[in-house]
Amino acid sequence: MTAQIHVAVIGGGAAGTSTALALIERGARVTLLDADALGSGSSGRSVGVVGTQMTDPFQIELRRHAIARFRTWESRGLRFNHIGYLRLARTEAQMEALERSQRMQAEAGFEARLYRRDQLREVVPHLSTEGLAGGIFGPNDGFLDPYELCSFLGAQLRAQGGAVRQFCKVTEARRIPGGYRLETTGGPVDCDVVVNAAGAWAPRIAALFGQTLHIHAERHEALSVLLDRPLGYVMPMVMDLIDGQGTGLNFRHEKANELISEIHKVETAPSENPDAYNDQCEDSAREMLAELLLERLPDLPGARLGRGWAGLYPETFDHRPFVGPLDPAEPGLVTVGGGGGYGIQLSPVMGLIGADWVLQGRPVTVAGAEALLPTPDRNRPLREVP
Known part of the structure; x- marks a missing residue:
């Protein structure tokens, strides 16, 4: 590929903007398209957590590259709230997994601290430790505003000569000699390569090219928790889930008198229509969150539930993102998506690997990234329809 290659990136969420920026930094000409405003889809409804407390070495390696990008962007003005991330363990087997995680994180350059059950309240004084064995805490982890992230990356892209076309929906696509023509509500776009980073809408974009992409639009709901007075400390991100085991409850600081909470689901529901x-937040979700919060944070000062909303996790069959061509015979059509509940924190590295596929024809940035290709054994329905 030459430096003059023109890439159309469809999707203005975290994955799309990250990929677009990685491409233009390597000399490509880039046009970023979104049917709405940047960050208005799945990304903008995320709680924006960025953490490294994983038990899989490949997941930690992905985050090593992602965190390096976040640090670069932070130095350029992106706000990153380093409140820390505490992942809870319920069994001794999970504690052993967290001990291995701590060693792997240290090798990757991350700081992580192990806490036994009787030490957890040193991190979260209001935490009930009933049923817990301990946890792992990353003091440098935290959260960012996902809408601000997408806007920041869009501005970076424009500053380097990229085109950002918001409220520009792709309605048709066809192959032309040497590339593709996208028909949009803002007129046609001719390009050499297309990156499908449309999040929950990615299967629809794939269908325009006659491809079948299995990305499951999983509903998730979040609530604010209002407090009568500040806690006297900053609540880190707390996650009750390790390798699919736990309630999935998570919560974190948002403002002095407010927390944000959601459930990272461990059971699969039917895929949602992203347009409808x-x-x-539904009443059943509010009730479930209220019960789980009362169990884990029983003594918050005057806590009550506030505003709620729902978003979509773009999930894949094996809960790892898709990055690469769906069809090896068509390398000019690259998928970057399916980050699920970890889409924000993985978006920088997904963008780097996506740019590798576009410009190099293979991953060169991250060892083992071929494992993210949407191969037939991975590109399968997450939930079979009866």
């Missing part, structure tokens, strides 16, 4: 789902 209920984007408000």
